[in-house]
Amino acid sequence: MIIYRLEISGSIYSWRGAAWIITAASIFSLVAYLLLTDKELSLLDQGEMLFTFSEVIIVLGLVMSGINSSSSISTEIEAGTFECLLLTPIKHVQIAIQKMLSTVTIWIVLYLISIPYLIVLANGTNLAISAILYVGLYGTLLSIAISTISIALSWMLKTSKNSIMVALMIVLLLSAPSLFFATSLRKTDFGIMLENINPFSHTINSLDSVLVDNQQAVYEQFTHIWPVLVFTIICSIIFLTFTRKFEVKML
Amino acid sequence: MKIISNKITLSEKSKGNTIGKRINWSFICVYLLILAIGLSILLFCWSPIPIAFSQLSSPGLNSSFSENALRINISNPSQIIHELVGKYIIVYANLNYLKTDKTSDNSSIGGIAYISIVDIKDRVPVDLEDWSVEKGLYIPSISPGQSLPLEWNVRLVKAGSYTISVLFNENRNPFSSPIVSSRINLEVAPKLNLNPGNVLPVAFGVPAVLIGIFGTLNYLRGRKTGVYK
Amino acid sequence: MYGISAIALEKTYGSFRAVDSLTFNVKSGDIFGLIGPNGAGKTTTMRMLCGTLSPTAGKTIVGGFDIAKESIKIKTIIGFLPESTGFYNWMNGEEYLYYFARLYNIKEPIARKNIRDLLDRVGLAAKAFAPIAYYSRGMKQRLALARAMINDPKILFLDEPTLGMDPRGQQEIQKMLLDLNHEKGVTIFLSSHALTDVSTFCNQIGILNRGRLIAHGSLNDLRKLVNGSTRILVRILNTQEAISKLSRSPFNNTIDKVTEESVDFIISDDNIEFNQLVDWIRKENFKLTELRQIKMNLDEIFLRLTNPTYDKHSTPVTIKKSPSPQVGQTPSK
Secondary structure, X not given: OHHHHHXXXXXXXXXXXXXXXXXXXXXXXXXXXXXXXXXXHHHOOHHHHHHHHHHHHHHHHHXXXXXXXXXHHHHHHHHOOHHHHHOOOOOHHHHHXXXXXXXXXXXXXXXXXXXXXXXXXXXXXXXXXXXXXXXXXXXXXXXXXXXXXXXXHHXXXXXXXXXXXXXXXXXXXXXXXXXXXXXXXXXXXXXXXXXXXXHHHHXXXXXXXXXXXXXXXXXXXXXHHHHHHHHHHHHHHHHHHHOOOOOOOOO | OHHHHHHHHHHHHHHHHHXXXXXXXXXXXXXXXXXXXXXXXXXXXXXXXXXXXXXXXXXXXXXXXXHHOEEEEEOOOOOEEEEEOOOEEEXXXXXXXXXXXXXXXXXXXXXXXXXXXXXXXXOEEOOOOOOOOOOEEEEEEEOOOOEEEEEXXXXXXXXXXXXXXXXXXXXXXXXXOOEEOOOEEEEEEOOOOOOHHHHHHHHHHHHHHHHHHHHHHHHHHHHHHOOOO | OEEEEEEEEEEEEOOEEEEEEEEEEEEOOOEEEEEXXXXXXXXXXXXXXXXXXXXXXXXXXXXXXXOOOOHHHHHHHEEEEOOOOOOOOOOEHHHHHHHHHHHOOOOHHHHHHHHHHHHHHOOOHHHOOOEHHHOOHHHHHHHHHHHHOOOOOOEEEEEOOOOOOOHHHHHHHHHHHHHHHHHHOOEEEEEOOOHHHXXXXXXXXXXXXXXXXXXEEOHHHHHHHHHOOOEEEEXXXXXXXXXXXXXXXXXXXXXXXXXXXXXXXXXEOOHHHHHHHHHHXXXXXXXXXXXXXXXXXXXXHHHHHOOHHHXXXXXXXXOOOOOOOOOOOOOOO
């Protein structure tokens, strides 16, 4: 786990990861503060508030995982440090796994930071533990999925600009149906099909069902959990396939 | 004194008038009653009129109203529910199939029972997306004489005044009118979640602590590497 | 015993052939210099030898291991200094080397000791704890060299090892590498544009042009290949008489240069021709001022061999033929 440790130290000392965490904490503060102090927003039900806040956590986690992991390989390639790593007797896939774990660790830190906010927002309801557990579950699964697919892309595309753009496109494609589609479009066959195959939609629907509709039992959410789990497994398989062998770019 | 005399005057006036009106109205009411009975007999005895009714409406409608005798009603103990935003209420209802003839094979019927909430102030029906998980309950069959208890968990999303009614659409005839219950009132009081006392320490504290931790770590490292003397 | 063997190595990118049928051997303990014009395929060749680039065709055996099958084993016995190495600028030199030592699975106490020795060797001991961001170009090159040697490699690949260094630094690094070669028998494979350094430092030289190895051997072998034989400079005092007699002599066509003071002849070290010229000078009583052997330097050899017209008529030449190496043999010290 030498590379993993280096990545974590680098995240702190080069301010790369630290900047993400401080930015995320500032956004959490702003959203939580507005929800609980703005007169109109505070008329929202607490379940709605928690749901909105959970969406913010998940979306920030996804964007962070996408950008961080897609640049983790390509920036090393561009800086010329990756070739030295490839010359060490470590399997290429191990390098990729350690890079992925470091991104997921930053997500976990981000998630841990969000817990005090969730507790404050859930004050006086029975939703605090569910919010913490479900945000943790879905956030971690999606963070792994996005990190693995972004590292695989970074591995193939080899440039930061391209890999970050493609990773952001993936995050946007995943979140678009839930965040941007009108309800009428989501109710069409096409919309329903998209919702059924989209892990992000399952995550949002599940959080809605847990926090707004008070269906907190795991068995009630299993229909939403398994598609996210399958998506994570598919992304991991793609990741393991593509990161087996790396070739430096010559031309 | 003035008031008393006024009262007396009014009472006398009304006495004379009431007697006169009683006679007139009694006569009109009896006349209308006889006319109504006569027309009813005429309508139901004269064959073309029931045929025309049966052509306009389906046999299902006919049966559901006249023979099936389906009734749906809200069985909450109070006619007015007062609750706070964010709370859950349960709307209880009963679906009764009053027909007692169980001989026919097609006597049991099924359908969908659903809840309708109307915002009185905004004069619009409420989109139940966030209000209730089960908007409609599918009832595969209800036999004659059977009574089905139904319930809806409703989350009170927005403050305001509402009416709640439940409806039943039987599935044998797609053109039949739904059976509607009587309404009850729902008064949802707003709840302010203003809670700056709790959020302020977290909102300002967490970023400050994080900046402190990362700053200290980098400062200590700077001291070690000679960046900060 | 060969430290490095390339057998019909080939790398193509679409229709472009970066390396073409490259076959050569480098003996264990040799210092091999690969030279060639820009874009000749030197870096591609080095990367294929180190295993960071897969060849389109051919085979590479390094330290007795086939790189296609045992790349991890090869990586434990080689060190590679790429032409442009990147650094984690937030680290200091000591941390950077420790990180790579741990990647090579070197135990902490040994790693710490090796790092101290290496930093001392490359002249960075005083700056070991300063952030790499504050290092100069030359210092970074020294650190990269230390990194390439962190695993005590048996074979060292160096792509432009003295790039960005001052002349003193270049000398120090060359001395360090020579010591490493003499003391530990480390095989060194380097690529450089500093041809003077290559000619003094390497005992074997390969010239690569347009992906093909056009010459391979010692410096003398390359001289022979270009010139056939060594040349001799014969210098006499310039006089009126000498000029007039020379114009009628058979040695007129061997005159290289005429100045106000002297007349220079350049002739091959063919004994007959040289003896005839010396006899003639003695007979005519001219004053012989200088007589020395002229050796062609590597720059001249390089320019001649990489000349496009030369390339058209040449085929890859290996002066010393050697048998193919055996897969799985461990490298000799």
